[in-house]
Amino acid sequence: MTSEHRYRACPLCEAICGLDFRFDSERLTAIRGDHADPFSAGHICPKGNAILDLEADPERLRLPQRRTSTGWETIGWDEAFAWAAEKLATIQAAHGANAVAAYLGNPNVHHFGHIAYVPQLLRALKTRNVYSASSVDQWPHQLVAWAMYGHQFLIPIADIDHTDYLLMLGANPVASNGSLMTAPGFPRRIKALTRRGTLVVVDPRRTETAELASRHLPIRPGGDAWLLLALLQALTRIGPPRLAAYGERIQGFEQALAAIAAVDVGDLHARTGIAIDEIERVAQELYAAPSAAVYGRMGVSTQAFGSLCQWLIQLLNLYSGNLDRAGGVLPNDPVLPVTGPGTGKGHRGLWSSRVRGLPEFAGELPVAALAEEILTAGDGQVRALITSAGNPVLSTPDGRNLDRALASLEFMVSIDIYVNETTRHADLILPPTSFLSQHHYDLIFNAFAVRQVARWNAPLIDQPSDERADWQIVNGLGAALAAASGKEWRALPPPAAMIEAGLRRAGKVDVDALKAAPHGLDLGPLQPSLLRRLETESGKIECAPDFLLADLWRLTSVDRPLGVGALQLIGRRDPRDNNSWMHNAPRLTKGKARHQLWLHPDDMASRGIVDGARVRVRSRIGVVETEAMAQNALRPGVACLPHGYGHDRGDVGWSRAAALPGVSYNDLSDPLDLDMPSGNAALNGTPVWVEVV
Ligand SMILES: Nc1nc2c(c(=O)[nH]1)N[C@H]1C(S)=C(S)[C@@H](COP(=O)(O)OP(=O)(O)OC[C@H]3O[C@@H](n4cnc5c(=O)[nH]c(N)nc54)[C@H](O)[C@@H]3O)O[C@H]1N2
Ligand SMILES: Nc1nc2c(c(=O)[nH]1)N[C@H]1C(S)=C(S)[C@@H](COP(=O)(O)OP(=O)(O)OC[C@H]3O[C@@H](n4cnc5c(=O)[nH]c(N)nc54)[C@H](O)[C@@H]3O)O[C@H]1N2
Numbered sequence: 001m002t003s004e005h006r007y008r009a010c011p012l013c014e015a016i017c018g019l020d021f022r023f024d025s026e027r028l029t030a031i032r033g034d035h036a037d038p039f040s041a042g043h044i045c046p047k048g049n050a051i052l053d054l055e056a057d058p059e060r061l062r063l064p065q066r067r068t069s070t071g072w073e074t075i076g077w078d079e080a081f082a083w084a085a086e087k088l089a090t091i092q093a094a095h096g097a098n099a100v101a102a103y104l105g106n107p108n109v110h111h112f113g114h115i116a117y118v119p120q121l122l123r124a125l126k127t128r129n130v131y132s133a134s135s136v137d138q139w140p141h142q143l144v145a146w147a148m149y150g151h152q153f154l155i156p157i158a159d160i161d162h163t164d165y166l167l168m169l170g171a172n173p174v175a176s177n178g179s180l181m182t183a184p185g186f187p188r189r190i191k192a193l194t195r196r197g198t199l200v201v202v203d204p205r206r207t208e209t210a211e212l213a214s215r216h217l218p219i220r221p222g223g224d225a226w227l228l229l230a231l232l233q234a235l236t237r238i239g240p241p242r243l244a245a246y247g248e249r250i251q252g253f254e255q256a257l258a259a260i261a262a263v264d265v266g267d268l269h270a271r272t273g274i275a276i277d278e279i280e281r282v283a284q285e286l287y288a289a290p291s292a293a294v295y296g297r298m299g300v301s302t303q304a305f306g307s308l309c310q311w312l313i314q315l316l317n318l319y320s321g322n323l324d325r326a327g328g329v330l331p332n333d334p335v336l337p338v339t340g341p342g343t344g345k346g347h348r349g350l351w352s353s354r355v356r357g358l359p360e361f362a363g364e365l366p367v368a369a370l371a372e373e374i375l376t377a378g379d380g381q382v383r384a385l386i387t388s389a390g391n392p393v394l395s396t397p398d399g400r401n402l403d404r405a406l407a408s409l410e411f412m413v414s415i416d417i418y419v420n421e422t423t424r425h426a427d428l429i430l431p432p433t434s435f436l437s438q439h440h441y442d443l444i445f446n447a448f449a450v451r452q453v454a455r456w457n458a459p460l461i462d463q464p465s466d467e468r469a470d471w472q473i474v475n476g477l478g479a480a481l482a483a484a485s486g487k488e489w490r491a492l493p494p495p496a497a498m499i500e501a502g503l504r505r506a507g508k509v510d511v512d513a514l515k516a517a518p519h520g521l522d523l524g525p526l527q528p529s530l531l532r533r534l535e536t537e538s539g540k541i542e543c544a545p546d547f548l549l550a551d552l553w554r555l556t557s558v559d560r561p562l563g564v565g566a567l568q569l570i571g572r573r574d575p576r577d578n579n580s581w582m583h584n585a586p587r588l589t590k591g592k593a594r595h596q597l598w599l600h601p602d603d604m605a606s607r608g609i610v611d612g613a614r615v616r617v618r619s620r621i622g623v624v625e626t627e628a629m630a631q632n633a634l635r636p637g638v639a640c641l642p643h644g645y646g647h648d649r650g651d652v653g654w655s656r657a658a659a660l661p662g663v664s665y666n667d668l669s670d671p672l673d674l675d676m677p678s679g680n681a682a683l684n685g686t687p688v689w690v691e692v693v
C-alpha cells in the first residue's frame, strides 16, 4: 500500500485552512491540519475533517437529476443543458428577461469554478432579478465600503495579530472561524492579543470568544448603533480627531461629527444595557491605545441598523487615527485584485424591486423580496429560478413563504450537490463533481485575510469521466442557452488557465514559485494601501454619505417597542454546523443534539418553563415548537436559536439530516425587517413570544 500526503485549502469557511489529505493507494483515508501552511499553521476544525463524509456520502448527487411524479431520474448532461436552456429561453421570450431570477448561495464564493464563471451566465440572462446570500449577511459592510471608499470590496480588515486593542461587536470567531477577517486559528491569535493588549467583546451572549476576551459587554440586541454613537461622542470630549495621515484625502468628517453630536442618545443604559462608565472606559482605552481596531460582524450587520453600525465603526477607526495603519484596520491588497480596473465597484438604486420598490445594490436585489416577486402577479413576475449552491428556504427570512413560492414556479434549475429544502422544488438539479479534482484560487478570502497570502490549489484526484465540474456546468448551460435563444456565448477557459492569466496580468508574484509551493506563500503583514486605492468620484474618503446621515434620523425617530412579554431572538453558530448544509455528515451530527432554544433561567422561571420542556415560539411571521434549554451565558430578555435546522420537510434527499430534531430560525424571521439603506435582512433581534406547549 502506498501512502501519500496531498495539500489543499479547505473550501468550507472563510478561514481557508491548509489541509493535509492522506491517500492510501489513491483512496482518501484521513484529513489533518497542514502544519507547513504558513498561515493556518496546522489549524483545522471538525468540518475540515468531515470532508471525508462529504466525499463518501451516498446521498450526494453526481449526475443530473430530473424530477418526475414519483421522485428523481438520472439523465445525460447534454440532454439536461438543452432542456433547461429551452425552458428558460421560452419563459424569457414570452415574459421578458426579468421573468427568470437567480439566487447564489454562500459556497459560490468558496469555489473558483463558481465565482469566476456564474457572472458570465447572469450577463447572458440579462435579468434584474439576481439575489444572493450576501443580503442576509454582509451587505452593510459592502455598502459602506462603496459609499466611503468607492468600492464594495475595499473593506478595511482588523490587524488582529498586531493591534493593542480590539473592540469586537457581534462576532464569535472562536466558533465561526471568522468572517471578513480571514485568520485561521482564532484562539491562538486571541490569546496572543490578550497577552499583548486588550480584547473587548460586545455580544448579548457570553460566547466562546467572550470567554477568551479581556472583557465582555452584554449588549441588548440592536443596541449597537447607540453604543457606537455614544463612543464617538465620548471621543470628541477626550481629544481631537487624529486625521493628519489622511491629509486632503478626507471629506465630510466635520459634517458627520456634527450630525452625530446632534443626536440625543437618551437613556443609554436602557438602550444598550451597558453601564455609562463602561462606555466611557472603552472610549478612553480606544483613544489611548498605541494601536486599536473596531470590528463588527454578523451580529451588527444582520440587524435593523446594520449599515449605520458599519459606518460608525469606520468613523471610530478614523477618529482614533487607526484607519489604514498597521495595528489598526487596513484593506488587504491581494495578489489577484478584487478592486481596481475591471472589477465591479458597486452602485445603488439604479433599479428597484418590482413589488416593494427596494433599491438594488451592486446589481442585486435583497433576497427578503424574492418570495413576493414570485408570488405577486403582474408584469415582470418571476416565473423561473436558477439557484447555485444555496438553500434560501432555510437561510432567508420567512422561509415557509419562499417554500410555497418555489412550488408555484413554472421552471426551476439548481446547481447543487444535494436535494435540500430549496432544490427539492427544482425540475432539474445539476451537481458539480468533487472540488478535490479542480484547480482553485481563493479570489475573495485572500482579499479579506489578515496577512498577504497566496495559494494555488491544484487537483488532488482525477475527475470521474461521467461527472462535470461547476465551471463546465456553467459553460454547458451558457452554450445551450445561446443555442436556444439565438444569443452569443463565449465559453470561459478552464480554471487553471484563468488563474494563470490573472496572476500573470497582476504581476505581483512569481507564478511558477506559487505553483511549486503546495502549502501556499506568506507575503507578509498588511500594509497601508487605502489612500492610493480610493475609488470614490472625489478621490477622497467620503465620511458623510447622505443616505447614512438620513438613517440617523430613522434611528432617532423610530422607537421600536418590543411588545409585552416579548423576548429578542438571536442566532448562534456551533463549530460543527455549516449554515444549513452539513447535517448529513455523521462526524458532525453524532453525540448530543444542539438545536435547542436557549433561554435565560429568569425568563424560564417567569414563564413556568423547565429545562428540556417543549415550547412554542411565536413571531409575527410564524410559530415553531422545539425544546428549551437553560443558558446562563445569555442576557435576560434574549432567546437564542441556531439557523440551518428544520430538515424534516418530506422529500429532502439527506436522510440523516431529516431525522435530526430542530426547527428553522427563518420560519420566525421577518422579511419586512430590514436594514433600510442596504436592504440586508435584520435576522437578529426578532421579537418572539415563548410559552410551554
Ligand atoms: N437566521 C439566520 N439566517 C442566516 C444566517 C444567520 O446567522 N441567521 N446566516 C446567513 C449567512 S451568513 C449565510 S452566508 C447564509 C447561507 O445561505 P445559503 O448560501 O443559501 O445556504 P447554505 O446553507 O450555505 O447552503 C449551501 C448549499 O450549497 C450546496 N453546496 C455545497 N458545496 C457546493 C459546491 O461546491 N457547489 C454547489 N453547486 N453547491 C454546493 C449545499 O449542498 C447547500 O445546498 O445564511 C444566512 N442565513
Ligand atoms: N461553525 C460555523 N462556522 C461558520 C458558519 C456556520 O454556520 N457554522 N458560517 C460561516 C458564515 S457564512 C459566516 S458569514 C460567518 C459569521 O461569523 P460571525 O460573524 O462570527 O457570526 P456568528 O457566530 O453568528 O456571531 C454573531 C454574534 O453576534 C451576536 N449578536 C446577535 N445579535 C447581536 C446584536 O444585536 N449586537 C451584537 N453586538 N451582537 C449580536 C450573537 O450572539 C453572535 O455571538 O461564520 C462562518 N463560519
Ligand code: SF4
Binding pocket: 010, 011, 012, 013, 014, 015, 016, 017, 043, 044, 045, 046, 047, 048, 049, 177, 184
Ligand atoms: S476552520 Fe474548519 S471549515 Fe473553516 S477552513 Fe478551517 S478546517 Fe475548513
Ligand SMILES: [Mo]
Binding pocket: 106, 137
Ligand atoms: Mo455568511
